[in-house]
Amino acid sequence: MEDIHIRKMKATDIKDVLVVENACFSTPWTKNAFEMEIKKNKLAIYLVATIEDKVVGYGGMWLVVDEAHITNVAVHPEYQGKKIGEAIVKGLTREAEEKGSERMTLEVRKSNIPAQNLYKKIQFIMCGIRPSYYSDNGEDALIMWKELEKTSM
Numbered sequence: 001m002e003d004i005h006i007r008k009m010k011a012t013d014i015k016d017v018l019v020v021e022n023a024c025f026s027t028p029w030t031k032n033a034f035e036m037e038i039k040k041n042k043l044a045i046y047l048v049a050t051i052e053d054k055v056v057g058y059g060g061m062w063l064v065v066d067e068a069h070i071t072n073v074a075v076h077p078e079y080q081g082k083k084i085g086e087a088i089v090k091g092l093t094r095e096a097e098e099k100g101s102e103r104m105t106l107e108v109r110k111s112n113i114p115a116q117n118l119y120k121k122i123q124f125i126m127c128g129i130r131p132s133y134y135s136d137n138g139e140d141a142l143i144m145w146k147e148l149e150k151t152s153m
Contacts, residue, residue, distance in 0.1 A: 006091040009046035045061055058073075124145065
């Protein structure tokens with residue numbers, strides 16, 4: 001298996017991140033949205049997953065007080081099933097722990113069983129539902145939480 005590298009997203013990655021975004025989502029984020037997140041949002045941390053210097057996935061979160069809220073995780077369909085999503089979420093978890101977050105949360109589509117299984121595998125638990133959360137089709141979101149390890153700063 002090819003080596004997966006996880007690193008902080010740079011502005012120069014946005015073009016490649018948009019390829020992943022458009023391949024994965026029916027209502028993809030725009031270039032401007034990603035630029036705002038990584039250049040202006042002081043609460044945001046975004047990571048990319050690369051294989052041989054090619055961006056194949058990414059994930060982001062907002063750090064608010066002592067909580068980390070995962071905003072999005074995506075892996076290009078050609079690279080799904082290779083534990084890249086798991087590597088991204090574990091990278092986000094490490095970042096959140098290092099910054100002092102005590103817990104993490106996210107929303108996931110009720111129909112996205114592969115993502116739910118990934119999150120459960122890394123100790124996220126389902127704690128609620130946001131009815132009609134997704135604007136593209138009105139699908140419910142499951143709210144998942146994970147308690148984080150305390151790390152010394």
